[in-house]
Each structure stands twice: as structure tokens, then as C-alpha cells.
Amino acid sequence: MKKLPITELDSFLKSLNMPVYLPSDDPSGQAKFTRWAEGVQLTQQLNTVRSAKDLFFPQMENLVDFKVQDQKIEIIEHRNVSENFVIFGVRACDAAAFEILDRVFLSDPVDGYYKERRDHALIVTMACSAPEETCFCTAFGIDAADPKGDVTAWKTEDSFFFRANTGKGEKLIAGLADGDESAVQAQQAQTREILSKLPNGKLDLTGFDGAHMMEKFNDSRWKELSEACLGCGTCTFVCPTCQCYDVREFNTGDTIQRFRCWDSCMYSDFTKMSAGQPRPTQLERFRQRFMHKLVYFPDNNDGVYGCVGCGRCLQKCPIHMNIVKVAKTIGGEGNG
Amino acid sequence: MQEVKQKAIELLQSGKVQRVLGWKTGEFFYDLTPAVFETVEEIKKDFVFSPFCGANLSKYLIAESRKEGKIAAFLKPCDSYSFVQLLKEHRIVRENVHVVGVQCNGMCDIEAIKAQGVKGVTAVRQEGETLVCETLYGEKSVPYAAALSERCKTCKSKKIVLFDELLGENGEDDPDCGRFDLVSKLEAMTAEERFAFWQQELSRCIRCNACRNVCPACSCEKCVFDNDTLGTANKAAANSFEEQNFHIIRAFHVAGRCTDCGECSRVCPQHIPLHLLNRKFIKDTNELYGEYQAGADLETRPPLVDFTQDDCEPSVVYTRGGNGK
Numbered sequence: 001m002k003k004l005p006i007t008e009l010d011s012f013l014k015s016l017n018m019p020v021y022l023p024s025d026d027p028s029g030q031a032k033f034t035r036w037a038e039g040v041q042l043t044q045q046l047n048t049v050r051s052a053k054d055l056f057f058p059q060m061e062n063l064v065d066f067k068v069q070d071q072k073i074e075i076i077e078h079r080n081v082s083e084n085f086v087i088f089g090v091r092a093c094d095a096a097a098f099e100i101l102d103r104v105f106l107s108d109p110v111d112g113y114y115k116e117r118r119d120h121a122l123i124v125t126m127a128c129s130a131p132e133e134t135c136f137c138t139a140f141g142i143d144a145a146d147p148k149g150d151v152t153a154w155k156t157e158d159s160f161f162f163r164a165n166t167g168k169g170e171k172l173i174a175g176l177a178d179g180d181e182s183a184v185q186a187q188q189a190q191t192r193e194i195l196s197k198l199p200n201g202k203l204d205l206t207g208f209d210g211a212h213m214m215e216k217f218n219d220s221r222w223k224e225l226s227e228a229c230l231g232c233g234t235c236t237f238v239c240p241t242c243q244c245y246d247v248r249e250f251n252t253g254d255t256i257q258r259f260r261c262w263d264s265c266m267y268s269d270f271t272k273m274s275a276g277q278p279r280p281t282q283l284e285r286f287r288q289r290f291m292h293k294l295v296y297f298p299d300n301n302d303g304v305y306g307c308v309g310c311g312r313c314l315q316k317c318p319i320h321m322n323i324v325k326v327a328k329t330i331g332g333e334g335n336g
Numbered sequence: 337m338q339e340v341k342q343k344a345i346e347l348l349q350s351g352k353v354q355r356v357l358g359w360k361t362g363e364f365f366y367d368l369t370p371a372v373f374e375t376v377e378e379i380k381k382d383f384v385f386s387p388f389c390g391a392n393l394s395k396y397l398i399a400e401s402r403k404e405g406k407i408a409a410f411l412k413p414c415d416s417y418s419f420v421q422l423l424k425e426h427r428i429v430r431e432n433v434h435v436v437g438v439q440c441n442g443m444c445d446i447e448a449i450k451a452q453g454v455k456g457v458t459a460v461r462q463e464g465e466t467l468v469c470e471t472l473y474g475e476k477s478v479p480y481a482a483a484l485s486e487r488c489k490t491c492k493s494k495k496i497v498l499f500d501e502l503l504g505e506n507g508e509d510d511p512d513c514g515r516f517d518l519v520s521k522l523e524a525m526t527a528e529e530r531f532a533f534w535q536q537e538l539s540r541c542i543r544c545n546a547c548r549n550v551c552p553a554c555s556c557e558k559c560v561f562d563n564d565t566l567g568t569a570n571k572a573a574a575n576s577f578e579e580q581n582f583h584i585i586r587a588f589h590v591a592g593r594c595t596d597c598g599e600c601s602r603v604c605p606q607h608i609p610l611h612l613l614n615r616k617f618i619k620d621t622n623e624l625y626g627e628y629q630a631g632a633d634l635e636t637r638p639p640l641v642d643f644t645q646d647d648c649e650p651s652v653v654y655t656r657g658g659n660g661k
Contacts, residue, residue, distance in 0.1 A: 032540075046455070133457055200363065228396070230603075232549040234544040237542045238605055248572070267562070314367065315446075316605040318391070318550050328363075
């Protein structure tokens with residue numbers, strides 16, 4: 001275990017000599033992953049509005065340009081990440097979300113754009129010490145007091161404590177002084193006490209699996225659950241595991257820019273095909289989102305759910321409909 | 337609260353309505369969802385009216401009033417303005433709706449409570465001017481005024497402008513609510529400062545469309561920004577400020593029809609003060625065409641779709657823009 005006084009964070013980040021992204025408050029007072037420079041302060045808040053997935057899977061990116069000149073077409077690629085970078089202060093839920101995204105983007109066919117960023121990133125996670133009532137990471141077996149990543153950090157009143165989990169991580173913190181683990185253990189005990197009391201921490205997901213797919217799909221209660229849904233994309237855009245995107249082309253006049261951007265299953269043109277929209281009403285779109293996270297994804301991925309319990313959708317949905325309400329309405333008996 | 341719930345039960349039981357539009361209880365005290373209730377049992381179990389019923393129900397009536405049977409809708413003052421405006425635009429089938437006016441003392445916002453440094457809130461109770469919060473970390477108190485939703489701090493009116501029956505007392509307009517104060521501040525800025533202000537705000541937009549989808553004035557069957565065939569879908573922004581395009585066009589489109597209900601800013605996950613764009617249009621309309629409040633009544637002709645010989649000339653933009661620019 002290594003130790004660093006909080007007052008020395010800036011000089012430590014500077015000494016890393018590579019781009020660092022950390023959660024910092026934006027002008028509205030909410031936290032956002034921000035490129036660190038001297039003066040950029042680590043937030044005091046629990047988590048960012050937009051998740052850390054943005055750094056691997058940005059909302060919009062150019063994939064390739066086709067430049068047309070006379071009879072020639074030049075193809076310009078945009079895979080240009082070559083520099084290592086650090087994401088500092090990732091919470092356990094967001095770090096667990098990376099593993100879910102990896103299952104999508106790193107399985108065959110591997111997504112080169114995602115992989116390049118992933119390969120060049122060093123992840124420093126930050127243990128939680130004050131979870132919110134909207135957190136339910138424990139339901140997915142995530143320990144917010146001991147998150148994964150290349151390095152795990154704990155922040156106490158006056159110090160950071162670091163533990164390397166990988167070789168990359170070890171190099172990153174090699175220069176720091178050794179620290180005593182007792183402060184970390186005390187904080188973990190306190191945090192776990194709170195985690196055990198989270199109102200939705202023991203969310204029962206029994207029955208959300210491939211074997212019950214049609215039963216869940218045909219449940220009559222999707223109607224009442226989706227009734228008030230506005231069909232906006234807030235839940236999908238703040239979600240650390242939502243990974244759907246659209247690929248489009250833009251004609252600049254002499255160049256075709258092929259880009260991809262986040263898509264939302266809540267939108268009316270999502271997966272629209274020449275034959276039309278396969279999910280004609282909000283009920284089907286709404287059902288798609290939760291079936292994907294709670295049934296299809298685990299069915300295709302060894303039982304791993306497409307949710308990490310970060311609670312962002314609980315906080316941000318304009319009409320307060322979310323995965324916890326869905327799971328409790330059509331889910332396991334154990335939810336009381 | 338009990339009175340509202342009782343009224344909902346009574347309306348269903350008497351057969352006066354077949355459905356009730358209200359707010360449904362959630363996992364916490366604050367995460368209430370707009371819902372349609374069809375049985376007394378559902379109402380007894382889940383119907384809530386509390387200071388966390390911020391959601392404006394009027395827009396749901398576009399679809400609900402077209403269904404069979406009559407629906408009762410509980411409308412707060414803000415919601416009643418939206419309702420009237422939608423009636424004026426022929427978007428709601430009036431005879432299928434029974435409006436119950438409910439008074440409002442300002443709605444609370446859980447994010448405002450949390451901005452006071454209160455974490456892990458699991459319950460609240462009001463003690464005079466204080467909101468006592470039970471949290472995972474013990475009890476914390478915040479002043480009730482600090483828990484109010486931003487829009488409720490400058491409430492324009494406690495008047496329920498249209499109702500079939502009213503619970504409690506009707507209120508009055510408040511011309512001194514100060515809702516244009518921030519707009520005046522923006523007007524006093526130089527063009528560069530104002531540009532910087534909006535750039536900073538709008539560059540946070542993630543284009544989730546929550547503002548548009550919740551907006552009672554945004555009731556187009558198909559939004560131009562969803563129109564794939566027209567090439568205006570605009571799914572990705574070319575730069576961090578391109579979203580201004582969407583917001584400015586939206587503000588223009590709802591000009592003269594926006595009742596200033598504030599739902600756009602309430603739902604914005606990025607806390608962009610979108611209502612300020614609409615308020616600027618309202619303020620300008622008031623100054624150029626005389627005081628006008630959208631949704632205040634069914635009769636007045638909206639200034640932007642009316643013509644009088646006294647109307648200002650389009651050239652007014654030059655003099656108002658300052659420096660002839």
C-alpha cells in the first residue's frame with residue numbers, strides 16, 4: 001500500500017507525464033470526467049453525471065473519411081490513440097461496467113477504436129466512502145469499498161492510499177511512499193456497513209435469465225411500466241453500460257465523413273430498417289432496454305447482467321421510472 | 337394529500353370518470369411517476385400527492401383524452417396553464433377530461449436537497465420552515481426554501497386557470513415574482529459575455545431530448561429533429577456547441593406558446609437553465625406586443641399569430657440588438 005497526502009495530488013498527477021482524466025465539478029456544480037491541468041480539482045461528489053464509459057466509447061467519433069479527388073478515393077482512418085492516459089477516480093460501478101463493455105467491444109469482431117483506447121488506459125479506481133440511497137451495486141456483487149482497476153485508491157481525510165492490482169498499476173505508483181493499511185481497513189468497514197443498508201442493495205433478480213425469456217417478454221405489466229415514459233434518451237446516455245450506437249455518413253462537399261454516435265433504444269428510429277420500425281410504440285422500446293440488460297445480456301454472457309447498480313437512471317429519469325422499479329414489478333419474489 | 341386521494345377515489349366510484357391521472361408512489365419518497373389509475377384499489381395502494389409531484393401532467397392528456405371514457409386529471413397551477421394552452425391548440429379533447437385543480441406551495445427537488453450536502457436521503461418530514469431528512473448517515477435538516485425546485489423560487493402564479501372542480505383555495509398571479517431577473521442580467525451582458533455564457537451552458541448538452549419530450553408546447557406528431565428522411569435528424573453534434581442549434585430552434589418554435597412551466601430545466605440531466613431561453617422570448621413578446629401570458633385563457637389571440645397595425649416592424653431587431661449590429 002502506498003500513501004500520498006491529498007495536498008500533493010497535483011504534483012503526483014503532473015509527475016505521471018501523461019494525460020489524466022478525473023471527475024471534477026462543471027459550472028453547474030455536477031461532476032464530469034475532465035482533462036486534468038493544474039487547478040482542476042477532484043470533485044467531492046460521489047459520481048459523475050456521465051459515466052466513465054465516455055473515455056472509451058465517446059458520444060460521437062469519426063471513424064473514417066473518404067476523400068474524393070478526380071477519379072481517386074482516399075481513405076483516411078481516425079484510429080489515432082497512441083498515447084497512454086490515466087483515468088483517475090473511477091468508482092467500482094463504472095469499473096465493473098468496463099468489463100461489460102469489453103464483452104461487447106472486445107469479442108469477435110473486435111472494435112479497434114474501443115480497443116486502442118482501452119489498451120492505452122490506466123485505470124485508477126476510487127473506493128466509495130459515502131454511497132447514496134440510489135446505489136445498488138451490491139446487488140451485482142460489486143464491492144464499492146474495494147474496486148478493481150490497475151490501481152485502487154482510497155481517499156481519507158488527509159491522504160490517498162493506493163494499491164496496485166496490475167503490473168501497469170505498480171509502475172504508476174512506484175515512486176510513492178509506503179503507507180499503513182489500517183486507515184483503509186477502517187474506512188472499508190464503515191463503507192460496508194452503509195452498503196449493507198442500501199434500500200435496493202439486495203435487489204432480487206431471480207428469474208431474469210434466458211430460461212424465463214418469453215415469460216418476461218410477454219408480461220402484461222410492461223404496459224403500466226412504460227406508460228409515463230417520455231421516450232427521451234436520458235437513461236441510456238447516463239448509463240455506464242449502454243453500448244448501442246448508430247453509424248452515419250456526413251457529406252462535407254469533397255469528403256464523406258463516416259461517424260458513429262450513441263443511439264438510444266428509447267428513440268423512434270432505433271434499429272429502423274427499410275421495412276420500418278421493429279418496435280413501433282414506446283412499450284416495445286422500453287421493454288427492449290430492460291430485457292436487454294436483465295435477460296438478453298445475461299443469456300449471452302454467462303449470467304452477467306448489463307447493469308452495475310450505479311443509480312444514475314434512478315437519479316436522472318425525468319419521470320422516475322427505472323431498472324429497480326422494473327425488476328421489482330416483474331421480478332423475483334424476494335423484493336417484498 | 338388525503339383530500340386529493342379521497343377525491344380521486346370518489347370520482348372513480350361515482351362513475352364520473354373511468355380513469356384518473358395522477359402520481360404514483362416510488363421506491364423512495366421523491367421518485368413519483370405520472371400514472372393512470374383505473375381502480376380504487378390502485379389508488380388506495382399507490383396514489384400520492386406530495387411536494388415531490390413536480391411532473392406536469394397536462395401533456396399526457398393529449399393521448400389520454402383521445403381514449404375511450406373520461407379521465408380525471410389533477411392539475412397544479414403551472415399544469416393548468418399548459419392544459420389551457422394545449423386546449424387552445426386543439427390538442428386535447430376537452431369533454432373527455434375532468435380537471436381537478438390542486439393548489440401547490442412550490443415543489444421540492446431531490447437534487448436541490450442533495451446540493452445542500454445531504455447524502456443518502458431515505459425519508460423527509462416537514463417541521464415548519466425546515467425539511468428534516470432521514471439519511472443513511474443520520475438526520476440532517478435543510479431549510480424548506482432551499483429544497484424548492486429552481487422554477488418554484490420565482491413562481492409566476494398560484495392561479496389555477498381552468499378547472500371543473502377545485503380542492504382548496506385558488507391563488508393569484510404574482511407580477512413581482514422576479515422571474516425575468518436573470519434574463520435582464522443576461523441582457524445587460526456584452527454580446528461576447530452572453531455568447532460565452534450560453535456556450536458554457538449548452539456545451540454540456542447530451543442531446544437526450546428530455547427537454548423536448550417533456551415540454552407541453554412540443555407536441556408535434558413528428559419532430560423535425562427526428563426526421564430521418566429530411567436529413568435534419570442531427571444525431572451527433574459536429575462540435576461541443578452545435579447543440580445551440582437545437583435549443584435555439586426549439587425556443588423559437590415554442591415562442592408565444594411556452595407557458596413557462598419550467599419542465600425543460602427540471603428534467604435536464606445536465607442542469608442547463610433552458611427556461612431562460614424561453615423567458616427571454618416571453619419578456620421580448622411582453623415588451624414588443626404588450627403583456628401576454630400563454631395558457632392564461634382560451635380567448636386572447638397569441639401575439640405572434642395575430643396582426644395589428646400597431647405591431648412593431650421587423651427592423652426592431654436592429655435597434656434592440658445594440659450598436660446597430
